[in-house]
Amino acid sequence: xxxxxxxxxxxxxxxxxxxxxxxxxxxxxxxxxxxxxxxxxxxxxxxxxxxxxxxxxxxxxxxxxxxxxxxxxxxxxxxxxxxxxxxxxxxxxxxxxxxxxxxxxxxxxxxxxxxxxxxxxxxxxxxxxxxxxxxxxxxxx
Amino acid sequence: xxxxxxxxxxxxxxxxxxxxxxxxxxxxxxxxxxxxxxxxxxxxxxxxxxxxxxxxxxxxxxxxxxxxxxxxxxxxxxxxxxxxxxxxxxxxxxxxxxxxxxxxxxxxxxxxxxxxxxxxxxxxxxxxxxxxxxxxxxxxxxxxxxxxxxxxxxxxxxxxxxxxxxxxxxxxxxxxxxxxxxxxxxxxxxxxxxxxxxxxxxxxxxxxxxxxxxxxxxxxxxxxxxxxxxxxxxxxxxxxxxxxxxxxxxxxxxxxxxxxxxxxxxxxxxxxxxxxxxxxxxxxxxxxxxxxxxxxxxxxxxxxxxxxxxxxxxxxxxxxxxxxxxxxxxxxxxxxxxxxxxxxxxxxxxxxxxxxxxxxxxxxxxxxxxxxxxxxxxxxxxxxxxxxxxxxxxxxxxxxxxxxxxxxxxxxxxxxxxxxxxxxxxxxxx
Numbered sequence: 120x121x122x123x124x125x126x127x128x129x130x131x132x133x134x135x136x137x138x139x140x141x142x143x144x145x146x147x148x149x150x151x152x153x154x155x156x157x158x159x160x161x162x163x164x165x166x167x168x169x170x171x172x173x174x175x176x177x178x179x180x181x182x183x184x185x186x187x188x189x190x191x192x193x194x195x196x197x198x199x200x201x202x203x204x205x206x207x208x209x210x211x212x213x214x215x216x217x218x219x220x221x222x223x224x225x226x227x228x229x230x231x232x233x234x235x236x237x238x239x240x241x242x243x244x245x246x247x248x249x250x251x252x253x254x255x256x257x258x259x260x
Numbered sequence: 261x262x263x264x265x266x267x268x269x270x271x272x273x274x275x276x277x278x279x280x281x282x283x284x285x286x287x288x289x290x291x292x293x294x295x296x297x298x299x300x301x302x303x304x305x306x307x308x309x310x311x312x313x314x315x316x317x318x319x320x321x322x323x324x325x326x327x328x329x330x331x332x333x334x335x336x337x338x339x340x341x342x343x344x345x346x347x348x349x350x351x352x353x354x355x356x357x358x359x360x361x362x363x364x365x366x367x368x369x370x371x372x373x374x375x376x377x378x379x380x381x382x383x384x385x386x387x388x389x390x391x392x393x394x395x396x397x398x399x400x401x402x403x404x405x406x407x408x409x410x411x412x413x414x415x416x417x418x419x420x421x422x423x424x425x426x427x428x429x430x431x432x433x434x435x436x437x438x439x440x441x442x443x444x445x446x447x448x449x450x451x452x453x454x455x456x457x458x459x460x461x462x463x464x465x466x467x468x469x470x471x472x473x474x475x476x477x478x479x480x481x482x483x484x485x486x487x488x489x490x491x492x493x494x495x496x497x498x499x500x501x502x503x504x505x506x507x508x509x510x511x512x513x514x515x516x517x518x519x520x521x522x523x524x525x526x527x528x529x530x531x532x533x534x535x536x537x538x539x540x541x542x543x544x545x546x547x548x549x550x551x552x553x554x555x556x557x558x559x560x561x562x563x564x565x566x567x568x569x570x571x572x573x574x575x576x577x578x579x580x581x582x583x584x585x586x587x588x589x590x591x592x593x594x595x596x597x598x599x600x601x602x603x604x605x606x607x608x609x610x611x612x613x614x615x616x617x618x619x620x621x622x623x624x625x626x627x628x629x630x631x632x633x634x635x636x637x638x639x640x641x642x643x644x645x646x647x648x649x650x651x652x653x654x655x656x657x658x659x660x661x662x663x664x665x666x667x668x669x670x671x672x673x674x675x676x677x678x679x680x681x682x683x684x685x686x687x688x689x690x
Contacts, residue, residue: 258593
């Protein structure tokens with residue numbers, strides 16, 4: 120079975136580069152003939168997770184695996200971790216500083232947006248160790 | 261009925277040196293150099309005209325109809341794009357240019373700028389409707405619409421579903437001439453005077469698969485000198501009852517014209533196809549729901565920067581500004597409110613064209629992608645273009661698609677030659 124694997128590094132505090140990984144994944148999925156709707160959901164979920172790693176996680180890594188039925192994305196960082204995951208999942212809840220909000224990010228929609236757009240979302244987080252956001256999107260339901 | 265993949269942008273093989281300028285700049289990676297000449301991959305080309313602009317040997321051109329075509333019709337209607345007014349400088353007013361078109365041989369002139377105002381009205385109504393996807397993306401530039409069709413299928417629903425000013429002008433001019441003079445529609449020839457190649461393609465091969473109302477496309481470049489000659493001999497012009505547009509329609513020629521005319525919401529004007537790509541990328545990822553309207557034009561500075569124009573776009577912009585200020589002072593020009601704007605809403609759908617897809621079968625596509633990954637791994641990441649593809653990965657894709665081979669890469673070729681040379685050396689010594 121063919122699996123396409125990609126690894127990207129996500130630099131800290133650099134909004135100009137943030138989004139490159141999800142953009143490149145979007146191109147891969149289009150080349151594979153994945154339907155635009157699924158490409159869109161994947162793209163949004165991955166972008167939000169990437170941005171989270173930039174804002175909160177001091178940068179990190181993106182690992183992507185694509186096979187014929189699904190795409191699995193793992194965005195990991197070694198940042199402060201999420202203290203209250205249930206609270207963080209709520210729409211509008213954000214710990215982003217004002218400087219980030221002024222740039223149009225940090226509206227507290229990130230995690231809930233990821234959840235909305237992915238089929239499986241599994242978050243591993245540990246205080247002062249880091250966070251791993253595991254996203255799976257299936258190509259057909 | 262679809263003339264699949266007709267393109268205005270074509271190659272003059274005799275002039276092409278086979279350099280890498282065009283392949284590196286093409287926004288859809290639609291050009292390859294094969295056997296020393298550029299080849300356009302037709303299904304990928306969006307007629308944006310970037311290659312025409314960057315080719316140092318002028319080997320890329322846009323095909324338009326010749327000026328003689330005017331003889332083929334008994335009643336000729338000219339539709340000057342507003343960008344025409346920016347070409348001639350402060351001594352040549354819009355009135356002069358319109359008069360010159362008549363003296364050139366047109367029976368009637370219907371300014372595309374007039375239609376642009378109707379499209380502005382229609383756009384304002386459209387922006388107020390409930391079930392639209394924001395940001396609304398302007399559809400006036402056919403190169404941008406085609407770009408979205410192949411690269412941003414998710415944004416097709418964001419397109420402003422209103423006919424372009426050119427199409428509206430063509431339909432209205434026929435109607436107007438018929439009502440005024442009783443001329444039968446089939447006797448009329450509608451001539452669009454165009455700054456751009458993409459418009460030619462959208463007339464000869466419309467993406468909506470509906471026949472265009474425009475019959476002939478002339479380039480601004482071709483008609484420029486004849487018009488200038490006529491204007492030089494014009495003398496004092498009499499006040500003919502031209503039905504001219506207001507400043508709003510004329511401003512459409514320049515970047516910011518269309519978005520500036522719509523009075524509500526947060527609007528941005530993006531020009532240059534690579535800038536358009538960046539903003540569309542952002543819409544896909546970030547949503548940009550705090551922006552209501554995106555004016556997206558493929559050419560730098562908008563239509564004034566079109567590949568079929570004559571004047572430098574920045575000078576043309578100043579020329580146009582002078583004209584616009586003059587119109588604004590003149591109280592006679594008022595924006596007409598058109599009520600029945602609904603008739604200009606798109607009647608057909610613009611569809612996704614998944615031409616970047618590697619294979620219809622997902623499994624095979626995955627296998628191909630894996631092969632592309634492996635081949636790319638073995639290449640040198642220089643993206644030099646010497647192989648004729650715009651990047652190493654594009655070459656790898658071409659190899660897997662069966663239209664190129666690994667030794668097209670000169671560094672791979674050198675590797676192979678070294679191996680053979682070593683083998684010969686071994687034989688020699690044994």
